[in-house]
Amino acid sequence: xxxxxxxxxxxRSAHVSHHFKTAEQEYDSGKQGIWLFMVTEILMFGxxxxxxxxxxxxxxxxxxxxxxxxxxxxxxxxxLVLIFSSFTxxxxxxxxxxxxxxxxxxxxxxxxxxxxxxxxxKYFEYSHKFHLGLYPGRFLDVAKVGAEHANLGxxxxxxxxxxxxxxxxxxxxMGLIAWLLIRTIRGDFHSQYWIPxxxxxxFWHIVDLIWIFLFPLLYLVG
Amino acid sequence: xxxxxxHHGDNYINFEKGLxxxxxxxxxxxxxxxxxxxxxxxxxxxxxxxxxxxxxLFAPNATANVGQVxxxxxxxxxxxxxxxxxxxxxxxxxGIPAILGNFFLPLHLGAKxxxxxxxxxxxxxxxxxxxxxxxxxxxxNKIDTGWTFYTPYSIRTGTATVLMVLGAFVMGMSxxxxxxxxxxxxxxxxxxxxxxxxxxxxxxxxxxxxxxxMLATPVLAITLLLLAAEKLFGVGIFDPALGGDPVLFxxxxxxxxxxAVYIMIIPAMGVVxxxxxxxxxxxxxxxxAIAYSSLGIAAVSFFVWxxxxxxxxxxxxxxxxxxxxxxxxxxxxxIKMFNWVATLYKGSISFDSPMLxxxxxxxLFAIGGVTGIMLATLPIDVxxxxxxxxxxxxxxxxxxxxxxxxxxxxxxxxxxxFGKMFNENLARLSFVFIFIGFNVTFFPQFILGAMGxxxxxxxxxxxxxxxxxxSTVGSWLILTGFxxxxxxxxxxxxxxxxxxxxxxxxxxxxxxTSSPPPHDNFAVEPIVTAGPYEYR
Numbered sequence: 043x044x045x046x047x048x049x050x051x052x053x054r055s056a057h058v059s060h061h062f063k064t065a066e067q068e069y070d071s072g073k074q075g076i077w078l079f080m081v082t083e084i085l086m087f088g089x090x091x092x093x094x095x096x097x098x099x100x101x102x103x104x105x106x107x108x109x110x111x112x113x114x115x116x117x118x119x120x121x122l123v124l125i126f127s128s129f130t131x132x133x134x135x136x137x138x139x140x141x142x143x144x145x146x147x148x149x150x151x152x153x154x155x156x157x158x159x160x161x162x163x164k165y166f167e168y169s170h171k172f173h174l175g176l177y178p179g180r181f182l183d184v185a186k187v188g189a190e191h192a193n194l195g196x197x198x199x200x201x202x203x204x205x206x207x208x209x210x211x212x213x214x215x216m217g218l219i220a221w222l223l224i225r226t227i228r229g230d231f232h233s234q235y236w237i238p239x240x241x242x243x244x245f246w247h248i249v250d251l252i253w254i255f256l257f258p259l260l261y262l263v264g
Numbered sequence: 265x266x267x268x269x270x271h272h273g274d275n276y277i278n279f280e281k282g283l284x285x286x287x288x289x290x291x292x293x294x295x296x297x298x299x300x301x302x303x304x305x306x307x308x309x310x311x312x313x314x315x316x317x318x319x320x321l322f323a324p325n326a327t328a329n330v331g332q333v334x335x336x337x338x339x340x341x342x343x344x345x346x347x348x349x350x351x352x353x354x355x356x357x358x359g360i361p362a363i364l365g366n367f368f369l370p371l372h373l374g375a376k377x378x379x380x381x382x383x384x385x386x387x388x389x390x391x392x393x394x395x396x397x398x399x400x401x402x403x404x405n406k407i408d409t410g411w412t413f414y415t416p417y418s419i420r421t422g423t424a425t426v427l428m429v430l431g432a433f434v435m436g437m438s439x440x441x442x443x444x445x446x447x448x449x450x451x452x453x454x455x456x457x458x459x460x461x462x463x464x465x466x467x468x469x470x471x472x473x474x475x476x477x478m479l480a481t482p483v484l485a486i487t488l489l490l491l492a493a494e495k496l497f498g499v500g501i502f503d504p505a506l507g508g509d510p511v512l513f514x515x516x517x518x519x520x521x522x523x524a525v526y527i528m529i530i531p532a533m534g535v536v537x538x539x540x541x542x543x544x545x546x547x548x549x550x551x552x553a554i555a556y557s558s559l560g561i562a563a564v565s566f567f568v569w570x571x572x573x574x575x576x577x578x579x580x581x582x583x584x585x586x587x588x589x590x591x592x593x594x595x596x597x598x599i600k601m602f603n604w605v606a607t608l609y610k611g612s613i614s615f616d617s618p619m620l621x622x623x624x625x626x627x628l629f630a631i632g633g634v635t636g637i638m639l640a641t642l643p644i645d646v647x648x649x650x651x652x653x654x655x656x657x658x659x660x661x662x663x664x665x666x667x668x669x670x671x672x673x674x675x676x677x678x679x680x681x682f683g684k685m686f687n688e689n690l691a692r693l694s695f696v697f698i699f700i701g702f703n704v705t706f707f708p709q710f711i712l713g714a715m716g717x718x719x720x721x722x723x724x725x726x727x728x729x730x731x732x733x734x735s736t737v738g739s740w741l742i743l744t745g746f747x748x749x750x751x752x753x754x755x756x757x758x759x760x761x762x763x764x765x766x767x768x769x770x771x772x773x774x775x776x777t778s779s780p781p782p783h784d785n786f787a788v789e790p791i792v793t794a795g796p797y798e799y800r
Contacts, residue, residue: 061376061453071379071452077480086482089516090490093501096512104507126326179506180498193507199499203490238273 069237071076076241083211087252090207094200094259107190108197111176111262113167117261120163121253128155128250131219131243134226138236143226146239150223153246157216166211171198178202204256206218211249275683275780287727290381291783295388296367297681300649302392303355303363309399310350311746313343318705318739321732322621325723327415328489340722341408348411349428353435354395356666357524361442361477362391363471364673367681371774371781371794372467374455374790382442390796399480410720415502415510426495429488436481436488439527454771457792464772464796465554468532471627472558474566476523476530484520487513502592508574515721518569522741526565526661529629530558532669536622539672540604543619544611547797550603557596564593590640594711601626609698616768617691620674624699628664632657635710648672650720656706664702671698678756679763683780686756701741708735736772741763771797 062068098105134149175187182195213235222242225231230238271659276293286294319333320340333342334772366384370377375378378384401407405424409417449469450463454586463471491513493499502508502513533554548554572584604626611775613619635657639645648654675691678684708731717728764776773796777786 059381061379067452071448074451075380075383075444075448078447079440081693082478082482084438085479086486089483089519090488093490093512093516096509097501097507101507154337169772179494179500179503193500195498196500196507199493199497199501199506199508202497203493203499203501207486207489 052077063123065234072237072241076244080244082249084246087204087207087255090200090204090261091255094204097196097200098154098263099220101191101193101196104191104193105263106198107225108201109261111171111174112201112261113170114261116167120160121257123156123160123163124250124253127153127160128247130156131246134222135236135239135243138226138231138239139233141233143229143231146231147223147226150219150226154216154219154223157212160212161209161216164205201260204260208249208252208256211252215242215246215249218245269504274782275778276783277682279685279783288385290377290385290449291383292366292370292378292381293681293781293785295384296363296365298388299358299362299366299391302388303359306350306354306395308561310347310355311758312800314585315739315743317347318344318736319721322736323428323722323733324352324726324729331753336720338408341410341720342406344720345408345410346406349398349432351662352411352482352524352528353398353432355393355495356528358435358442359528359666359670360390360535360636360673361446361470361473361527362388364466364535364677365446365531366442368774369449369467370453370465371680371785372772373449373453374773375449375453375457376784376786377453377792378445379453380445384445387438387441387445390434394431394434394436396431396439396570398428401427401431412521413488414517415491415494418491419503426492429492433485436485439477440481441791443474444759446474447478450474455790455792456757456788458773461552461555462792462795463555465537465548465551466531466534469530469537469556469558472562473530475528475559476527476562478521480523480527483516485537487520489518509616511573511578514573514576514699515569518572519566519729520530520641521722522548522569523562523565524571525658526561528666529659530561531628532625532666533558533672535676536604536625537600537674538772539608539622539669540674541797541799542676542768543616544608544613545769546607546611546797547795547799548603549606549609550599551797552797553599557599560596560599561593564596568593571640571645574642575649586644587640587642591637593640594637595635597656601630601633612675612723617688617695618672618676618677618768620692620695620699621668621675624695625665625668625672628660628668628699628702630658632664634678636661648713650718651713652709652717652719654712655719656709659706659709664706668698671695674753676768677774678753679767680774680779680781682760683763683778684756684758684760685763685767686752687721690748690752690755694745694752697741697745697748701738701743701745703738704741705735705738708732708738771798 058065058068062071063177074250093223130149130152132148134153137149175193176198177182177183178199178201182189182198184192184194187194219242222231222239225238276291277290280289282762286298289295314670316333317340322333325332334343366378378601402422402497403428406777407421407423407425407428409423413425413429418430450467454463475755494502498506503509504510537554538546568586568590570582571590573582574586604631635653639648639657671694675686712728712731715728717724762780765777765779768775773790773792774781777788
């Protein structure tokens with residue numbers, strides 16, 4: 043939502059796009075837009091959670107068996123990392139609002155770093171599972187793994203789908219924050235204009251929130 | 265509505281020049297036109313496939329020469345799949361909101377543009393990319409699952425289902441972004457004095473549709489992603505061999521796709537509301553009732569998906585409940601119907617071509633709606649399930665409803681979009697052919713369905729031959745009608761006489777600016793002082 047040079051006449055405030063009348067109107071619209079988009083994100087994860095709930099209800103022992111193979115410590119560390127990254131994301135907005143661009147840039151860089159740590163731990167978790175032969179669905183060799191339940195593959199189907207989709211969102215979020223970082227260093231954001239920082243921030247918090255649901259459902263239940 | 269356009273000659277078409285200026289435009293009017301061209305192209309492709317299907321069904325396969333147009337059942341299934349997928353995902357779902365909505369929503373509200381112009385452009389690119397992915401499968405690995413991609417067949421069949429559902433996913437993204445844009449535009453960008461209750465009914469319809477797009481599409485998105493994951497990685501969620509449940513796919517799928525049929529029809533109802541009041545020269549009867557019944561339909565639509573699954577093995581209680589709730593949809597729909605009829609009552613009706621399409625809509629949609637109630641009735645549906653009765657029903661609703669409204673709306677707003685008039689006689693001729701052809705094509709299918717002819721089959725017993733012949737001939741009449749329509753449009757754009765600012769003497773805001781509108785829509789920001797239909 044940058045400025046548009048095609049505005050006809052009139053006074054042009056530095057960061058009001060041509061089709062808005064005031065900066066407040068633009069800010070409110072942007073905020074409503076990002077929240078509506080978050081509604082769709084939550085609904086998307088909501089459907090897969092419904093699937094999880096249904097099958098957890100049908101095969102409780104199988105889900106318990108699957109959960110045992112996960113390392114809750116890694117999941118717990120990742121939870122802490124993400125919560126911390128939400129904190130650094132939040133303070134970056136506060137810094138931008140107070141015109142402290144350097145501190146904001148550091149906070150954003152820390153957020154990206156946290157995202158990277160999260161993904162690294164995910165990588166180790168995934169590769170460890172692959173090493174053990176814990177593949178999703180039909181690729182899981184029940185005899186080799188020594189699974190008690192014939193459908194154990196489905197648990198890993200849910201595991202990889204849910205964490206994979208979430209991981210994809212973490213990567214997208216990291217990309218967006220990198221974009222914010224560049225623009226912050228360039229000085230695009232200041233006490234009069236911070237809509238993109240807040241928008242990406244809301245996205246990042248939602249991604250964090252979704253993990254806070256996934257962690258107990260996959261690692262701790264059972 | 266006190267607005268005048270100050271400068272002439274400067275409009276959105278000649279504002280910037282060259283193809284690149286169109287491909288990078290953030291002007292909602294230009295994006296509307298880009299959607300128009302792409303949707304018309306897809307409609308042509310999907311239409312040709314429909315004609316091929318009808319040609320195949322002209323006679324039973326035993327008959328020499330005819331009846332073997334598509335070689336065999338496999339090719340028939342593929343053409344059927346692409347006809348359905350193209351018509352649903354690329355024509356009827358985006359149709360009215362993306363073309364007419366994009367073009368007229370900001371004009372209706374007195375805004376300069378939609379809230380997020382760049383996202384608006386992005387949604388067009390998403391639409392095109394998704395369509396490209398879907399169409400790509402046609403050239404190297406045709407899919408034959410039907411547009412619903414039902415499991416477990418879609419997991420087993422060795423075709424490009426993954427690419428196809430990714431295409432549908434990306435197009436869904438486009439739909440979500442358009443809906444999001446419309447909601448924020450309605451909330452935040454209304455001109456001074458434009459209260460929610462002074463918005464034209466078309467805007468109310470788009471607003472309700474946008475809410476549906478936002479709430480339903482994400483569920484389809486995850487369903488399609490899970491289907492792709494199922495096929496690639498065999499995750500087991502929909503696969504009975506791995507403990508999964510294929511019926512869960514149907515639940516997920518129809519939780520989106522049932523509301524989606526209202527994404528297709530509510531905007532059409534909005535267009536018809538505009539047409540009926542304008543060409544009756546009468547204030548619309550029951551403005552609030554029509555506005556809120558759109559929201560009512562949107563709300564109920566989320567609780568009725570189970571009527572697609574009466575014979576799927578869901579519990580009888582669920583079937584009875586879904587049957588009952590489905591009939592509730594008839595209430596807000598009937599509210600609209602009766603309000604339109606009450607508006608026509610003692611109106612000064614002029615039968616211009618847009619009005620003909622609106623009246624055609626009332627007629628066809630009534631038949632589609634009544635047969636919908638029949639299908640909602642659990643015991644009747646068990647009998648009619650997967651017969652041509654269903655095919656006829658949803659074609660009456662979607663084609664008879666949505667396409668009629670799209671054509672009517674298109675003729676109605678044509679002067680505003682292009683600043684030219686079309687040939688009225690050609691337009692009326694196109695209506696006559698489409699309307700008659702449509703009934704000739706699809707009414708026999710109700711009878712065929714009642715006689716027991718199953719849908720999706722590429723061959724049939726001789727008892728069904730006569731009605732199938734009639735139906736196929738009808739499809740040629742529809743083709744003729746659309747060719748007349750296309751000719752009217754092209755001729756209008758090329759050689760049509762100049763249109764005035766307000767050729768139909770309408771009262772809504774978009775007619776208060778020059779035709780075609782300037783880049784920023786209004787030379788002076790309009791100030792709204794009255795409701796949208798101050799006729800008499």
